[in-house]
Amino acid sequence: MNQATANQQKKINNIVIVGGGTAGWMTAATLAKVLGKNYCDIRLIESDQIGTVSVGEATIPQISLFNKILGIDENDFVKKTQATFKLGIEFVDWTKKGGGYMHPFGDHGTAMDAIQFHHYWLKMHQQGKSPDLEQYSLAAVAARQGKFMRPQNMGNSPLSQINYAFHFDATLYADYLRDFAVERGVIRSEGKVIDVSLRDSDGFIDSLLLESGERVAGDLFIDCTGFKALLIEGAMKTGFIDWSDVLPCDTAVAMPCKAKETDVLYPFTQAKAQKSGWIWRIPLQHRVGNGYVYPSKFVSDEEAVNILTAQMEGEPIGKPNFLRWTTGVRKKSWNKNCVAIGLSAGFVEPLESTGLHLIQSSIAKLMSLFPHQGFDQTDIDTYNAQTKTDLEYIRDFIVLHYKATDRDDSEFWRYCQNMKVSDRLQAKMDLYQKNGRIFRQDNELFNETSWLAVMHGQGLNPQGYHPLVDILSEEEIARRLEHIYSVIQKSVDTMPMQKDFIAKYCKA
Ligand SMILES: Cc1cc2nc3c(=O)[nH]c(=O)nc-3n(C[C@H](O)[C@H](O)[C@H](O)COP(=O)(O)OP(=O)(O)OC[C@H]3O[C@@H](n4cnc5c(N)ncnc54)[C@H](O)[C@@H]3O)c2cc1C
Known part of the structure; x- marks a missing residue:
């Protein structure tokens, strides 16, 4: 043959x-x-x-690539799936009750002289001379104001780098x-x-x-x-392979509700920490998706429904949908x-x-x-090795939210604070805490910007910053930071509200 x-x-x-x-x-x-x-x-x-x-209603920006491969018309897709746009995730009460931060899509500031932006910011922030990191992210500032538009062809402007995903x-x-x-x-x-x-x-x-x-x-x-x-x-x-020792939540109850009548449609997912686990809020055009992710060891199903419904902004739609996993x-x-x-x-x-x-x-x-x-067994082995590594990196990133916390107000949070995490995650946290250094490894899904947003947001405080930052005078760093800050604020001023953007291009 x-x-x-x-x-x-x-x-x-x-x-x-x-x-x-x-x-x-x-x-x-x-x-x-x-x-x-x-x-x-x-x-x-x-x-x-x-x-x-x-x-499965909140996505990350990589989904645009999927849509492109299929050749999907984005406005048509948004209309038909009652979608809204997403510029990041707001984490509430994760470090301590009352605290919050945004994990935005897209960079904070811009690298200067080949040193990552955040090292300059860290130097000034450690002396109390700069606003919070979020203020240097176009996505975070726009998200908090309920604004959205697609990237514009505008050279170096941050408006050309808008990175977004969808809720649908x-x-x-x-x-x-x-x-x-x-x-x-x-x-x-x-x-x-x-x-x-x-x-x-x-x-x-x-x-x-x-x-x-x-x-x-x-x-x-x-x-x-x-x-x-x-x-x-x-x-x-x-x-x-069971990873429940580092991610003890094993159940969720999902229950959408009617949206509150409001002028502002915020383009972000919210993840609000609870005494045990957390609640998601996903705003769509026709309703709001809600769900409570919890550890069945500490929370009963009945309690979970009560906790979720007490925090819902509108009348529930349908019955509670329970999901269980390992x-x-x-x-x-x-x-x-x-x-x-x-x-x-x-x-x-x-x-x-x-x-x-x-x-x-x-x-x-x-x-x-x-x-x-x-x-071919080599192909199969390659596929399996890559799949496992991809998921391990994502696991570590998610575990970071639980591990790096000051919350100790429940058995759940005390367990999370004290659990042993992977050596790789521990090394990343240690490295950041010394001099603010962050490296993306093995083409992992979450890049330096994401790690920075969450490590800073979760309250990890580096003792120092990259030493080469000191080559610039403090006045010069302050001047550059002020410039970036004002470009971002002014750029966001020119953006439309998400509600108006959807009404114009892709209302369901
Ligand atoms: C609580 C929770 C929240 C989530 N939130 C998000 C999110 O915000 N963003 C995100 O990206 N992902 C999220 N996910 C993940 C996302 O929901 C899933 O990755 C996605 O829905 C894919 O599910 P699936 O198609 O693998 O499984 P399923 O939706 O369970 O589909 C399984 C299919 O298999 C069929 N089937 C099963 N057994 C048989 C049988 N014997 N014969 C014939 N057919 C059968 C079923 O009928 C069904 O069609 C979430 C997951 C959970 C559990």
Whole structure:
């Protein structure tokens, strides 16, 4: 047999995706768009009986790249998903009750003479001679004033670097992607998978049995069955690494509510710390998404509903939706001919809105390592190693919010303060606390700006700053900082309110 014929025989002819939540439809939409109609058959099986988690409404700016790959018209997408724009996350009561800070998208200030901006700011701040870090971030200043616009083509102005994401209705988003995928040839089947057959010879998935009695065969199976992990764990027993020792919240109750009549639509997610866990607030065009993430060890479901409803700004819509998980990652998210994408691959709580991004990055890795000519173990190992590392970095970043705190008003916070975190996170915190140094490692998702916002926001105070800062005189540093500060304030003055921006371009 010549090589071409051998490769043809190994070619993937049938891709079967199980699960029609956000993960399933994001995957189906991308495969349909990238592979086109003629490369292979793509079928997605979902079960109305089981339903989806119906959460996952706040995103990070990387989602724009996903939209670009699909060629989505952004205004159309915002209208159809009742979306709003997001410039960052406000953290309230995390360091101490009454405190708050913004983790904005985009830089603080601008690097000077190759030294990161924040070192200059640190020098002045340590002497009480400069406003808070937030004032040097266009995203943070605009977010707090309820302002939004897309980046402008304006050279060096901070208005050319506006970085944004979206809040949207998760159910409408899945519907939107479903229509997109089905139009491009994905076959959608309603049905419940009740059995998974593995090949005796090598343990690969051979076929799935639906409740209707139909048997579905395939070459590549994508497990998007959410926390159930029906294929990767249920059938293949791949194994799971548990991280609940550093992220003890294991339950959430989600309950949207009606929005309060107000003139200001703030473009940020809010995460408000509680005695145990935290509450999210996600403003959409037609309602507000709310949820309480809590440790079941310290809070009962009944208490959780009471705590959440007491803090909701409007009348609840629908019944409380409880979600339970074990924090951690699948030992291998690609095992033989099965790739787990979404909650089936692993989960760290939604504090930094990373769930949908992880789906997007899994799809990107799958496309880069796509098994065009059969399954190659080196490709699979590369995929698994990268997926695990990506999630470990995100875990550390989220753990930082719990570890670096002065709160000790409950057993929960005392546990978090004293828990042992990964050596890598501890080293990052130690490095920052000495001289304010921050480095992004291994292309991790969160960059120096994000680490700075959260380390500073959570109350870590460096003893010093980069020594090369002292090359400039204090007067010169003060002059430059004042200039950056005033450019940002003036730039924000020219921005429209988010409410007006949406009314003009993308009202649902
Ligand atoms: C509390 C919470 C809040 C979150 N907030 C955010 C956020 O703000 N931002 C963010 O980016 N991410 C967030 N996430 C993560 C995000 O919700 C998920 O990553 C995303 O919704 C993907 O879910 P999924 O598609 O993997 O699973 P699901 O939505 O659970 O979908 C699973 C699918 O599998 C199907 N299925 C299951 N079993 C079978 C079967 N036997 N036969 C046929 N079909 C089956 C179901 O019908 C369903 O269609 C949050 C997650 C949680 C738990």
